[in-house]
Amino acid sequence: MDEPMSDAVITRFAPSPTGFLHIGGARTALFNWLFARATGGKMLLRIEDTDRQRSTPEAISAILDGLSWLGLNWDGDTIYQFARAERHRQVAHDMLARGRAYRCYATAAELDEMRERATAEGRPPRYDGRWRDRDPAEAPAGVEPVIRLKAERDGETIVDDIVQGRVVIPNKDLDDLVLLRSDGNPTYMHAVVVDDHDMNVTHIIRGVDHLTNAARQIQIYRALDWVVPQMAHIPLIHGADGAKLSKRHGALGVDAYRAMGYLPEALRNYLVRLGWSHGDDEIFSTEDMTRLFTLPAIGKSAARFDVAKLENVNGHYIRTTGNEQLLETIEQALPHLPAGPAFLAAWTDEFRRRFLKALPGLKERAKTLNDLLDMASFMVAPRPLRPDEKAARLLDSDGRDRLSAIVPVLESISPFDAATIEARLKSHVETTGMKLGQIAQPLRAALTGRAMSPGIFDVLEALGQSESLARIKDQAA
């Protein structure tokens, strides 16, 4: 190991563009990003598109979009693995020349049979190495060979992992993996090693599902006499029921979380706590995370994805974000939210101003941006409102009478702001010997169509005097 100690940290996030950026991938990216930030290093992005059939441009842009939305920026240009195929071929042929790899002419049918027999005999399904030492002169005509690694057969391979510790894999359980396919294109296993080396990656941070791959890749490094990067295999995220998070099982793309009204900083905060901890701390600003994050503090056991916790964290960030900033966040999110169109249609400067006034009352009650918009839907609801069941009950004859009685009071209020309205309404309530709730609830029902809403004085102000009166008259009649 002649790795210079002065080397700056270089991590990489290496997704395969066969689908969206799911929550597990997002966390892997986050950990890579945090570690790079925490150490003053760099995070590179490499798209693993050597599977030409399954890689799509749509998936690539979804991944890039997802990372950008999450605020996980990468250093340098995005690297596309397939573009480096020539280099991969060159390395494989070099290994061939040095006797560390060999051509294998086994057919797919032979391979299948090999696996079937091994399974039947209770052995692990492995390639048996039949072309390992065979004379290429015996090669059957018309079969394009693959190039396989001449793997070590005895002993064991040790993965010295920052998270998993020292993991020992018997070499007999590793077979001669394919480096180059018969069409001359590299396999993932080979491309990863060559690229990580060429990109000077110092730390490989990825899911534990790659742990046994790590042993195979280490053998390739050794065949190449290359320095093996540090590795950190992080635990996976499971669904709420403990089952693996798969596409059909709750593993949504990060774009789905954006559409559900989660804030990127909330998602980051939630995600970083899945597997990583820092004492009893729960809330971490981005600055906190990048300062405190370390690899050894990552646990080894898988975590379940808990929406309730995510919602709580999200609510925390909604509540604590400044009004003007939150408003800008909402404006940016609107195109992605289900309720977006209704608000976009109403979004004039005047509306924006009133929305901002209503925001403090709104954000206190929302766990997601969608909650917030739902709570604010009275602002864009067309007259006459159709009260829901509970609201309708508040608008019985007593309630309507009280509303009628309040109309002249409201008409006389100027300026029509929350503080003035509150003062006038409270004195009205006092003189009539009622409780505030007796007037507030019917008002709420008439103004919002619901039995719950932000503070009623704020609602009045947000709606404005004429709209408020109109809504009250709609119901009081």
Added chain:
RNA sequence: GCUCCCGUCGUCUAGUGGUUAGGACACCAGCCUUUCACGUUGGGUACACGGGUUCGAAUCCCGUCGGGAGCGCCA
């Protein structure tokens, strides 16, 4: 089947031989209150099981059970 990894409240976790096993989310109850939230006070709930080692184990060892991952010319 084989190899590897994991196992503290329902969930995320703190804990590294001596703690009344802590925090957070969720849940229940009270307070606050114009509703709902927020806030606040209090409450119940956990060391998978069985053996060791030790004066003493959530912490160390072994086994069992449970969960997960990997075993492709996918990544």
